[in-house]
Structure formats: C-alpha cells, structure tokens
Amino acid sequence: MYPRFLLGGDSSIIVQFENEISQKVHKKVMGLTNAIMRAKIKGVIECVPTYNTVFITYNPKKTTHEKIIEKIKSLNFDGKDQKKKARILKIPVCYGQDFGGDLEEISKITGLSREEIIKIHSEKEYLIYMIGFLPGFAYLGGLDERLIVPRLENPKLKIPAGSVAIGGSQTGIYPVDSPGGWRIIGRTPIKVYDQERKNPVLFSAGDYIKFEVIDSDMFYKIQRGELKWELE
Amino acid sequence: MGIRVIEAGFFTTVQDGGRRGYLKYAIPESGAADKRAYEICNLLLGNNQEAVLECTFLGPTLEFTKDNIIAITGADMSPSLNGEEISMYMAHPVKKGDILSLKSAKSGVRAYIGFCGGLDIKKVLGSYSTNTSIGLGGLQGRALKPGDFIPFKKPKAKLKNLSSRRLPYPDYFEKNTLRVILGPQDDRFVNADELFNHGYKVITFNRMGYKLEGGHLESKGGYDIISDGIPCGAVQVSGEKNLIIAAMDRQTTGGYAKIGCVISADLPVLSHKKAGDIIRFEKTDIKKTHRILLEEQREMENIKRIIEGKKWWFLK
Numbered sequence: 001m002y003p004r005f006l007l008g009g010d011s012s013i014i015v016q017f018e019n020e021i022s023q024k025v026h027k028k029v030m031g032l033t034n035a036i037m038r039a040k041i042k043g044v045i046e047c048v049p050t051y052n053t054v055f056i057t058y059n060p061k062k063t064t065h066e067k068i069i070e071k072i073k074s075l076n077f078d079g080k081d082q083k084k085k086a087r088i089l090k091i092p093v094c095y096g097q098d099f100g101g102d103l104e105e106i107s108k109i110t111g112l113s114r115e116e117i118i119k120i121h122s123e124k125e126y127l128i129y130m131i132g133f134l135p136g137f138a139y140l141g142g143l144d145e146r147l148i149v150p151r152l153e154n155p156k157l158k159i160p161a162g163s164v165a166i167g168g169s170q171t172g173i174y175p176v177d178s179p180g181g182w183r184i185i186g187r188t189p190i191k192v193y194d195q196e197r198k199n200p201v202l203f204s205a206g207d208y209i210k211f212e213v214i215d216s217d218m219f220y221k222i223q224r225g226e227l228k229w230e231l232e
Numbered sequence: 233m234g235i236r237v238i239e240a241g242f243f244t245t246v247q248d249g250g251r252r253g254y255l256k257y258a259i260p261e262s263g264a265a266d267k268r269a270y271e272i273c274n275l276l277l278g279n280n281q282e283a284v285l286e287c288t289f290l291g292p293t294l295e296f297t298k299d300n301i302i303a304i305t306g307a308d309m310s311p312s313l314n315g316e317e318i319s320m321y322m323a324h325p326v327k328k329g330d331i332l333s334l335k336s337a338k339s340g341v342r343a344y345i346g347f348c349g350g351l352d353i354k355k356v357l358g359s360y361s362t363n364t365s366i367g368l369g370g371l372q373g374r375a376l377k378p379g380d381f382i383p384f385k386k387p388k389a390k391l392k393n394l395s396s397r398r399l400p401y402p403d404y405f406e407k408n409t410l411r412v413i414l415g416p417q418d419d420r421f422v423n424a425d426e427l428f429n430h431g432y433k434v435i436t437f438n439r440m441g442y443k444l445e446g447g448h449l450e451s452k453g454g455y456d457i458i459s460d461g462i463p464c465g466a467v468q469v470s471g472e473k474n475l476i477i478a479a480m481d482r483q484t485t486g487g488y489a490k491i492g493c494v495i496s497a498d499l500p501v502l503s504h505k506k507a508g509d510i511i512r513f514e515k516t517d518i519k520k521t522h523r524i525l526l527e528e529q530r531e532m533e534n535i536k537r538i539i540e541g542k543k544w545w546f547l548k
Contacts, residue, residue, distance in 0.1 A: 008490070009463050010413065011463065051459060054476060056465070061525060090324050130485065176367075200254065
C-alpha cells in the first residue's frame with residue numbers, strides 16, 4: 001500500500017509513493033510536498049521532493065516521527081488543490097561552436113544533422129522531477145528518444161558550469177564546474193546556481209524548462225549583463 | 233584584528249552548526265562533523281552557535297593579533313601557547329602576539345578551535361560552514377592556507393567564571409560502535425541484520441562520506457533504487473561488501489539502497505574514524521533513540537550549568 005512511511009534514522013522521514021518515475025507519481029510527490037510546507041508542522045525543518053518520495057527532515061528534540069506521520073496522514077494531498085500553474089522557465093542556450101564540443105559526435109551516433117539535434121532538443125518542455133547530485137542540478141524528464149546517446153566511456157575531468165548535456169536518456173544543465181560523463185551540446189550564459197543569490201537556484205522541482213536557441217553574440221551580451229534575459 | 237594563519241594544518245575549515253533549508257536545491261547542511269565537540273567549544277566560551285575552526289589530523293599554527301579567549305575541543309592535538317602546553321576543553325585567555333600551535337591528533341581525527349565572540353566572516357546561505365567540494369561558505373569556500381587572516385567578531389579580554397570553564401576530557405574518540413536504525417530500504421536485503429554481524433574497515437573518508445569494506449549483504453534484485461534523499465549518517469550499500477556512510481557534505485540524493493542510518497547521537501563517534509579503523513554496527517530503534525537524545529540534551533544542560541559556575545543542586 002502506498003504511500004509508505006519510512007524512517008531515515010532519528011531525524012528524517014521518507015514518504016514513498018509507487019516505485020516508478022512518472023508524471024503521475026510526480027504530481028503526488030509535489031502535492032504532498034506543498035501540503036506539508038503549507039501545514040507548517042512543528043519540528044519539520046525541510047521537505048525535499050524526489051522522483052517518488054518526499055524526504056522530510058525534522059528536529060527530534062522538538063517532535064517525534066509519530067507526531068509528524070500522524071499529521072501528514074491527516075493532510076489532503078491529492079494534488080488537485082494546486083491552484084498554481086507550473087512555471088515554464090526559458091533557459092537561453094548557445095548550441096555547438098565553442099560551447100558544445102560533443103555535438104558533432106552526437107550527430108554521428110544518431111545520424112541527425114546538427115540543426116535537427118538543436119531543433120529537437122529545444123522544442124520540448126522538460127519537467128523538473130527533482131534537484132539533486134550537485135547544487136541546482138535538475139533531473140529533467142522528457143528527452144526525445146532520437147537524442148538518446150551513451151554516456152562517455154571516459155568521463156571529462158571538468159565540465160564548465162552552464163554546460164547543457166545529454167547522457168543516456170537524460171538531459172540537463174551542469175550548475176557548477178564538475179567532472180562528468182555526459183556529452184555537451186551547448187552552454188547557457190545565465191547562472192542557474194549562484195550562492196550569492198537569496199534563492200541560490202533559479203528553479204524548483206515541478207517547474208518546466210524550455211531551452212531557447214541563442215547565438216554566441218547574445219551569449220556574451222547576457223553573460224556580461226548587457227542584455228537582461230526574461231526567464232518567464 | 234583576529235588570527236593570522238602561520239601554518240594551516242592538514243585540512244582546517246571554518247564550520248558552524250550547519251546550513252538549513254537548502255536541501256531542496258541539493259545543497260547539504262555541512263557544519264561541524266563532531267557537533268558535540270563543536271557545541272561544547274562554544275559553551276566553554278559563552279558563545280551561541282559561532283563559527284569555529286575544524287582541524288583534521290594535524291592542527292594549524294595561529295598568531296593572535298588581538299586579545300581574546302579561546303577553547304579547543306575534540307581530538308587531543310596537544311595544543312601549546314607560546315611553546316607551553318595548554319589543556320583541551322578549557323577556556324584560555326590569549327594576548328596579542330601569542331602563538332597557538334596544534335600538533336597531530338593523539339587519537340580521533342577532528343579538533344575544534346573556538347573564539348569568544350566568534351569570527352567575523354560573511355555568512356553564505358545562512359551559515360558560516362565551509363563545503364570545499366562545491367566551494368561554498370567559510371573562507372572563500374576553501375580550507376585555510378598560510379597567510380590567511382580572519383578577524384574576530386566580538387573579542388573579549390574577560391569572561392565571567394573563567395576558572396569554571398573547563399571540562400574533563402571525554403572518552404568517545406576511540407569508540408568504534410555506531411548505533412543504527414534499520415531502513416529506509418532494509419527490505420531490499422535478504423537479511424538486513426547481517427549488518428550487525430561483521431566488522432567494517434574504513435577504506436577512505438572525507439567530509440562527504442566514509443567508504444567501508446567488510447561483511448556480506450545480499451540484496452534482493454540489486455543495490456540500486458530510484459534516487460531519493462540521503463540523510464546524514466545513512467549507510468548506503470554499493471555492493472555486497474561495500475558501504476558508504478553519508479556525512480555532512482554528502483550529495484543530497486543518490487541511488488544506492490540505504491540499509492540503515494547511524495543515529496545522530498553517534499555521528500560524533502563516526503567523525504573520529506579514519507582509514508584502517510574497524511567499525512561495528514549495533515542495532516537500535518527509534519524509541520530507544522529518543523531516550524538517548526533526551527539524555528544527551530539533559531547532559532548538555534548540565535554541562536552548561538557547570539561552565540556557568542552554578543552549583544550542582546540547581547540541576548534538578
């Protein structure tokens with residue numbers, strides 16, 4: 001029976017839904033996450049949505065897992081009460097050239113031309129299922145099957161922050177410089193993660209990302225702050 | 233005016249109680265690995281959650297450029313002031329020009345140097361803590377290096393009850409048993425209790441986690457799960473003989489099955505384990521853990537009273 005209430009030691013609770021990655025389960029996860037945040041349950045510190053769970057941290061000196069679970073069971077979290085429409089955030093990307101060194105290779109593997117790859121990749125709206133791995137790293141769903149390519153056998157030691165890449169059936173943006181095994185197709189000039197911002201990450205789980213094609217001229221203008229980019 | 237770093241030690245970082253509220257952006261709490269030693273360090277100095285220096289294996293050599301009061305807790309790194317040995321777990325006044333020097337840890341791994349009134353560093357995302365793996369917080373997101381200067385925030389030349397600001401040296405640095413609550417994914421193993429039947433050797437460690445080897449844990453259909461949240465202290469099984477215990481700077485999500493989680497009262501014990509040490513796990517449950525937490529809370533209140541010079545009959 002779902003949801004299951006699992007313990008993560010003495011300071012966290014995991015509410016687990018059906019064991020699958022799907023939009024249906026994602027809606028339940030977001031519905032419960034929002035309901036818990038609204039309920040402001042005593043002792044609850046944080047609430048993190050993942051593919052099929054809600055990860056809740058609490059202060060065991062202020063409450064017990066029993067009290068929190070009891071409270072959660074009393075919440076209405078079918079997700080239907082969500083009035084807010086999902087946000088669609090436009091992320092500017094300069095594909096290929098100096099920024100997407102693996103585009104040619106992907107073209108060879110898939111048999112698609114550079115233009116076709118860019119068109120297919122930038123057409124879709126990708127759902128952010130969860131944020132994990134690195135600060136601001138979004139696990140996106142919805143990559144077109146035609147763009148599925150194997151990960152690199154030898155991961156790169158440094159993938160620059162802002163790189164947009166494809167690895168297996170996933171696509172994403174590297175928020176910070178990091179080693180990685182995905183193939184890079186472009187780069188965004190905007191900082192999806194900035195520790196100096198009050199909201200250090202531009203998006204949250206449940207938002208959608210749409211990549212917008214820009215040229216290198218525009219890339220540098222946005223990067224230098226000469227051009228303001230509207231996300232929504 | 234504050235401290236000048238003459239020698240940085242092996243790996244010395246600025247830490248506090250940790251960063252709260254950013255797990256949803258995949259930013260871990262960080263903070264002192266040994267929260268107990270961290271808290272006592274600040275208590276000795278009458279501080280509230282101020283930034284301290286976390287030393288690893290080998291401590292730093294520091295010069296003070298202003299009078300203040302300091303305390304050192306955690307693993308015994310034989311601290312000396314101007315060449316003369318001083319006690320751990322005790323408040324010491326220091327003068328401008330004094331040199332504090334720490335050696336390598338006699339046992340355990342981490343020591344904490346606290347300063348009355350704290351350090352004047354910018355908080356990043358609500359915390360002083362450093363996470364060097366993502367370059368966040370502390371001193372430009374990195375470990376200290378020679379030549380660094382960190383100013384004091386509100387230094388004091390005098391402190392009430394200075395003579396009572398000392399505690400006996402604690403004995404948990406050599407402990408090697410960690411109490412574990414099974415779950416969240418203990419049902420992924422043929423016999424999760426096998427975890428408690430073997431010793432596990434620490435292979436490598438850092439502030440993100442501990443890699444362990446030993447035992448034999450047979451999974452039901454693989455060790456991978458759909459990625460979900462990782463609590464601090466989570467015992468992740470990456471292979472039948474391989475464990476990874478998540479620590480303060482861990483990745484916030486991951487796809488290894490978590491057979492159990494080390495209780496928070498034993499994370500200070502974990503923080504003093506190093507490569508080659510053998511760890512054993514002991515089964516506990518959430519009910520017992522709540523009692524342990526209450527006892528711990530009471531003990532900390534007692535410590536506070538002792539430090540503040542209050543008589544024992546005020547205790548109960």
